Amino acid sequence: MDQEDNEMPKGQPELAGYDTDVSKAENIVEELKAQILDGRLPERTRLPSERELSEQFGVSRMTARRALQLLEGEGLVTRYPVRGTFVGGMHERLLQHHGEETPTESAASTVPGEELRAYGSFIKAMEARGRKPEVQFLESPALIAAPAEAAKHLHLSTDQLLLKRYRLQTADKLPYRIIESYYPADLFGEVLTTNIGQQPLFDWLEERHGLTAVRAKEVLIARRPNSSERAQLKISPDAPVVAFERTVWAQDERIIEWARIIAVAGLYEFSYEYDIPHHNKG
Amino acid sequence: MDQEDNEMPKGQPELAGYDTDVSKAENIVEELKAQILDGRLPERTRLPSERELSEQFGVSRMTARRALQLLEGEGLVTRYPVRGTFVGGMHERLLQHHGEETPTESAASTVPGEELRAYGSFIKAMEARGRKPEVQFLESPALIAAPAEAAKHLHLSTDQLLLKRYRLQTADKLPYRIIESYYPADLFGEVLTTNIGQQPLFDWLEERHGLTAVRAKEVLIARRPNSSERAQLKISPDAPVVAFERTVWAQDERIIEWARIIAVAGLYEFSYEYDIPHHNKG
DNA sequence: GAGTGGTCTAGACCACTAT
């Protein structure tokens, strides 16, 4: 019936307006958030269901639902179909630190450079955290003609061959990220016919060809997932992903990998450390 | 135009078993996406309104609305209250590159290290892009007792004074990010009583104290915004933000800034370049 | 006044699972 019979204190005019009005869903969010932050709703407890909330707050179920979705978006709760909504992010974020480690850092829980230092050994990194990691190949690794984008980033022409690996990584059955990576075939083609076991690809590269990954560049954006990403990562449309591209150089300045990675944003924390380039002012 | 695609897919296999049992909203998304990608809906054109779509596709308005929200989440369209939904991201992403620039990069549109090289001169960086940048202080810069978190990151105790700056940066009236930054008062206290004009804070620091920002660390997560972030950045709850912390070191290893930054994810692209640390395997 | 997106209602059916 009545859309707006509660009188909200009208705040300052916020320039050109988005919505300054606090919605009913927001009110529920604030109330639940307060309960979570002060401990009345401890970690891992189940929140009232959408139907219960709608009754408690006198709103429709869609509004209560919206409130829970907003809370999920802020990372305070996790929602599971059938089971309910629970306090707390579902897992700690996986720290991914890149760059050298500054001596002034205590770095208690940090695993610096994990990603590239133990390159390919996602498995070890996750096991070190007590997770059960798995890698699922979405396609069999294969030599393919270079796709235009991969060729561009690898500085090769499209008639050259690349090794492509396309895989999904999970921890405790929970999908973490999709990796689509390309490698020059002349360096890596052998791995298709050679059993290198669990050996990280770049360790193998060093032993076989004397090439070391010495430098990398990553370009990140955060966005919401498209439908195939949602399906593969088993996430809701409201859960953002971090999409990033990585280029890796060897000491001879050859590019030895270009990869496109889609990571579930809520499961990741990215850390970068870098020197600030100086410019000599004229 | 074509409006007989009201038929729900019965026996039309899109691809090998990929899109099975998609929702009605997803179907609309796929149709609109196809039209956008093949040019039937060119950049900047207005999409049908929610009400028009609901009629064309024979669904309720909420379902049509959901479809448009999903498209917005994928960055293919931009929605404006009152005006409508338009093809295209609202603005190009602002590239923020950190680290040295690899010579193998062409870097046509890159402004490398903009953020810290011309530190504080957000204004110049944006003007170079033809934008009209503005900085709005959400609080007056002031010396305050160090908040616990800031003190921790600056390696100071909470009884020491910090200079706090809390501001919102916009371009063409569009909010880009919120910056909450803290500086040791012994170094920076003066700027409150000295008019340094538009001079970047770190340029001033170098002239005044001979200290240079030489190294930085950033820790990023992507998530959805909380209510105050939504209000300040004027974004919808569905638009993710990138929240990151930055620590900046001077050449004497002092930490000269710690900042917490909330950036509208859709307007940013983060780029990092770093050396891969080597470990000598035993 | 017409039309937009934002919010909300009071229902509904579904797939799924824990009991």
Added chain:
DNA sequence: TAGTGGTCTAGACCACTCC
């Protein structure tokens, strides 16, 4: 079987802008 979240319907009022 009862209860969960996921999806959907067919309406509604709002603030706002453009005409």
